[in-house]
Amino acid sequence: MFRKILIANRAEIAVRIIRACREMGIKAVAVFSEIDRKALHVRLADEAYFIGPSPSSESYLVMEKLIQVARKSKAEAIHPGYGFLAENPKFAKMVEDEGLVFLGPPSFSIELLGDKMRARKTISQSGVPIVPGAEKAIESEEEAIKTAGKIGFPVLLKAAGGGGGKGMRIVRDKSQMKEALRGASFEAKSAFADERIYMEKYLERPRHVEIQILADQHGNVIHLGERECSIQRRHQKVIEESPSTVVDEEMRKKMGQAAVKAAKVSGYVSAGTMEFLVDENRNFYFLESNTRLQVEHPVTELVTGVDIVKEQFRIGAGEKLSYKQQDIRWKGAALECRIYAEDPTNNFLPSVGKIITYEEPSGPGVRIDSGLYEGCEVSLYYDPLISKLLTWGNTRDEAVQRMKRALSEYHISGIITNIPFHQRVMENQRFLKGDISTHFIDEELEKKNLIFDTDHDELYEIVALFSALTDFKDKKKTKFLKGKKEEKSLWKIEGRKAGLRRFGY
């Protein structure tokens, strides 16, 4: 096993990886930008190295600097986390060439799966169903209309080199094709420097279900079941869960086998995810791969008991997987709410600032992966994902009730978060029934659900009391609370009697 690992990332995911290091007796090396000197991952690491100014393009994304730190600290492996350089084949190659271990798939595998068209081709050849579509890049409007006619409108135009919703267009009939093609290739070119566009059948109300896989260097590949990730906004996942309400044991087995096949045919090693779209008749189609540790990996950890990050370390060190497929058992249900620094009541605008109060929920079945603490800064330089709150329950219902309880205990001030938004989802009838698709949030927002809370008017008088009492207290503050200079304050005497700083009875 490694003695020392460099973590080329920051915040909650760096903290998550440091924790795995510590449990295995591995020294963890952190890196930090200017603004991150007091970030939690720096404080928890064994060693930490400064790598440059706050913008990630000058720090976390500069490959040479990370390699230099690896050399200097004598780290034997680099874990890229997610985002930043995690799916950059050039970086993986640099790490390999340096004689270090990249804790992720080999660079050729990232390259193959990162090219959406090559990935579709390779994976469909192995017999895994893919979303119906064209096998090569679109060259002209006429050709596009012809192909669309074959697979049937509506169709989706997608960038071969990209993701995240950029370079994507829905085309409902042939009159829209020309403009959509122009727009998609323009966006694709500017975002990914690759203007190739391909076409897929557009599924109207799909679910997004993904399979977690683990593959070692000895050809063993297993799957850890599915994660339901349909609750998304702007192609960003917001809530994930396992099991999915549409997947039963038989379907899990089929999807799992498909994912294992896809991993094998692409030479995949390490932890990875195969994403599928599931249509309303429960047919599933391969969509794309995520060649990294996923944000939502803890959902799977809670239902399987497998520590995915530690398994990545073992795989990277050349060991065999510690589990065989038949060892994997799923127990209960897990949910993850992504806590974003954004204001759901104000068009989800990001919110930045210093954390004033921070209290985490705890108790049975609760897990938090975060990089937050009181006094830390949430800056505009990085991702607005600040924390992940997970709950586990024997049943989905228990997990949901725990989530509601945990959300109500989670107290973050100084910035605005989407915690109330999650509360609304946990109360939403469609969500509770499992009647969801990737359009869930948009559809519910359209109906004015999820944002505007109407169910809590019993608390309004308490809110009014709190506000009035705060105002009263602040006006009298010098008199009552700064007790040091006012030894004879009645308040202080009362407070001592009660053993607390009390305010009346």
Added chain:
Amino acid sequence: MKYIAKVKEKTFKIEIEEKNGKLEVKLNGNPVSIDLIEVKPPNFLSLLVNNQSFDAEILKNSQCYWVSMRGERFECQLEDEKVSKLKELSGYESREGIQRELKSPMPGLVVAIEVKEGQEVKPGQGLVIVEAMKMENELKAGFKGKVKNIRVKQGKAVEKNEVLIVFE
């Protein structure tokens, strides 16, 4: 002291008095027993109202109080009863006649300006796109109005609360 507190569409009358170091509170004329302590100064409070327990953090901004409790965030407009009465007598209408502006809710970079000076805007119409946290955020009009003056240019970095657009 007497307060008028508004939460959403509901209005509450609250009277608070301090007698012998104890708080005497009336809510809409009815006495309630109050036990208030500071969990974390200044304003993270625990409140027992007739023995019902509530935990909240209260933040004040220029116009209202934000009360965060039980994983929810509530807004409360609070007025001293005297001030409220004075306003009524003088015919003062809140927030009318004040110059209306669009301020940037966060620091960021102006990516695009979607309106021109002199243009009429409707509520919900996109005005300015500001990039922060790697995301483009469209700032929308909250009211009907006419653009008087655009204070920023595309590509400019802006601070939080910086005025972007002034309306007539």
